[in-house]
Amino acid sequence: MTAAELERRVARIHREMAVQAAREARPTVVELEPLARLKLHQHLLEEADGRESGGGLFGRVEVDRIVVEDIVCAPASVVRTGTRFFDGGGYPQMEAKVGHAFVGHYHSHPEGGGEPSELDEAAWKRWRARAGGIAFAGVIVASLGRGFTRQLVTAYVLDGLGLKQVPVSPSMVLTGAP
Numbered sequence: 087m088t089a090a091e092l093e094r095r096v097a098r099i100h101r102e103m104a105v106q107a108a109r110e111a112r113p114t115v116v117e118l119e120p121l122a123r124l125k126l127h128q129h130l131l132e133e134a135d136g137r138e139s140g141g142g143l144f145g146r147v148e149v150d151r152i153v154v155e156d157i158v159c160a161p162a163s164v165v166r167t168g169t170r171f172f173d174g175g176g177y178p179q180m181e182a183k184v185g186h187a188f189v190g191h192y193h194s195h196p197e198g199g200g201e202p203s204e205l206d207e208a209a210w211k212r213w214r215a216r217a218g219g220i221a222f223a224g225v226i227v228a229s230l231g232r233g234f235t236r237q238l239v240t241a242y243v244l245d246g247l248g249l250k251q252v253p254v255s256p257s258m259v260l261t262g263a264p
């Protein structure tokens with residue numbers, strides 16, 4: 087075995103170990119790193135046309151928390167309405183390019199409210215399966231002000247125990263430009 091082969095093998099074992107750990111994790115908080123928070127906030131400000139919007143969350147799953155380090159906005163081909171969002175984005179395949187694991191999905195509720203619909207829960211279950219059955223973050227961003235100038239972020243974790251609402255750190259309300 088060459089050094090390069092050995093390196094690839096070790097990398098694969100590390101990835102498999104990370105996925106296994108993420109399957110067994112029971113996170114109780116979702117943390118949005120500054121870059122992810124800024125991009126998410128900006129995305130919803132830009133697409134504040136009364137229709138739902140969203141995308142993939144990338145980062146890492148730890149034993150007791152999911153850390154979101156970056157986001158990828160949904161492709162333009164998604165179906166957006168005032169109450170529904172059908173996202174067929176290929177997020178699991180983007181991990182290498184983004185440099186982080188696909189750990190969650192976000193979408194907006196232009197009319198407010200942070201409660202997931204039955205469709206939201208079903209979508210999160212499908213995304214979680216596609217992410218390898220890891221503990222998965224479902225994030226809803228509700229508009230509190232006109233055109234998402236104030237945004238209330240609500241987070242849920244779907245893991246082996248089911249779906250639960252969890253706190254978002256560091257802040258729940260994002261405020262846009264005055």
Ligand SMILES: [Zn+2]
Binds near residue numbers: 193194195201203226
């Ligand atoms: Zn929803």
